[in-house]
Amino acid sequence: MMQPGLYHLLFISAALFFIGVYGFLTRRNLITMLMSVELILNSVNLNFIAFNKYVWPQRLDGVFFTVFVIAIAAAEAAVAIAIIINLYRSHQSIDVENAEELKY
Amino acid sequence: MFFVQYSIFKMNGTTIIFYLLAALTLVSGFLSVTTRQIFRAAIYLLFSLIGIAGIYFWLNYQFIAAVQIVVYVGGIVVLIIFSIFLTQQAGELLPKQQIGRKIFAALAAFCGFALTMVQVWKHSFTKSTGDAVEATVTNIGAQMLSVDDNGYALPFEVVSVLLLAAMIGCIVIALRDKKIMNTEQGTPNKEV
Numbered sequence: 536m537m538q539p540g541l542y543h544l545l546f547i548s549a550a551l552f553f554i555g556v557y558g559f560l561t562r563r564n565l566i567t568m569l570m571s572v573e574l575i576l577n578s579v580n581l582n583f584i585a586f587n588k589y590v591w592p593q594r595l596d597g598v599f600f601t602v603f604v605i606a607i608a609a610a611e612a613a614v615a616i617a618i619i620i621n622l623y624r625s626h627q628s629i630d631v632e633n634a635e636e637l638k639y
Numbered sequence: 640m641f642f643v644q645y646s647i648f649k650m651n652g653t654t655i656i657f658y659l660l661a662a663l664t665l666v667s668g669f670l671s672v673t674t675r676q677i678f679r680a681a682i683y684l685l686f687s688l689i690g691i692a693g694i695y696f697w698l699n700y701q702f703i704a705a706v707q708i709v710v711y712v713g714g715i716v717v718l719i720i721f722s723i724f725l726t727q728q729a730g731e732l733l734p735k736q737q738i739g740r741k742i743f744a745a746l747a748a749f750c751g752f753a754l755t756m757v758q759v760w761k762h763s764f765t766k767s768t769g770d771a772v773e774a775t776v777t778n779i780g781a782q783m784l785s786v787d788d789n790g791y792a793l794p795f796e797v798v799s800v801l802l803l804a805a806m807i808g809c810i811v812i813a814l815r816d817k818k819i820m821n822t823e824q825g826t827p828n829k830e831v
Contacts, residue, residue: 558672560744610805
């Protein structure tokens with residue numbers, strides 16, 4: 536077995552990103568689409584940490600970007616879930632095919 | 640001789656742990672986007688996020704791993720599970736997707752992945768020379784709140800304002816409209 540390094544982490548990160556893209560393209564339920572977005576954001580965080588560890592170790596910039604991405608992801612998830620619950624109240628469904636009009 | 644064997648064993652141990660964490664992350668991530676039971680999708684997402692936190696621990700970024708577990712595993716996944724409880728009927732499967740959409744999504748994802756990996760393998764990253772900074776909580780906190788050239792005090796404040804705005808926005812969005820509430824309860828509002 537090879538000693539894991541930067542390329543292994545980049546492989547994991549890219550694979551997770553495109554798994555998230557696949558889920559985002561195939562799913563039609565808003566909650567599962569939100570899960571795919573979370574996977575994509577996590578792959579980006581992993582990329583930042585990997586580059587900070589293996590390419591630029593004398594600074595902590597990757598760590599800060601990761602912390603800020605996590606904070607923004609939390610805000611995004613909270614707002615998205617508020618919108619989803621509001622949509623469920625008005626449409627009794629959270630399928631994107633049923634949410635075609637902006638205002639009813 | 641024994642020492643050499645021991646060091647080889649130790650290296651293999653960390654390597655094996657890395658591959659186990661990678662497999663946990665990728666397999667549960669894949670199951671999370673393919674399973675047709677939405678609650679299981681949330682649980683697989685939970686394991687995928689735990690695997691990523693384990694990779695952060697493996698890389699010696701303990702603070703980021705702790706933040707990952709607290710915010711994602713303890714916060715966002717619980718929020719997602721709550722919203723599943725509020726919006727889904729129990730035991731209902733997600734509808735089947737059209738096969739054409741699946742094929743084209745898989746094709747797009749695979750082509751993007753292949754393109755990215757070809758670019759990554761062709762590029763050789765040069766490690767910068769210089770003393771490595773340990774990602775300890777002390778270093779991170781001192782740099783995050785410093786107002787020097789390398790400080791992150793301004794983004795920190797901006798993110799706190801963003802979180803406040805998101806919180807107020809959630810409350811405003813999720814508040815029940817009085818008119819809708821009355822029609823939902825079956826008693827149409829006479830005054831409106």
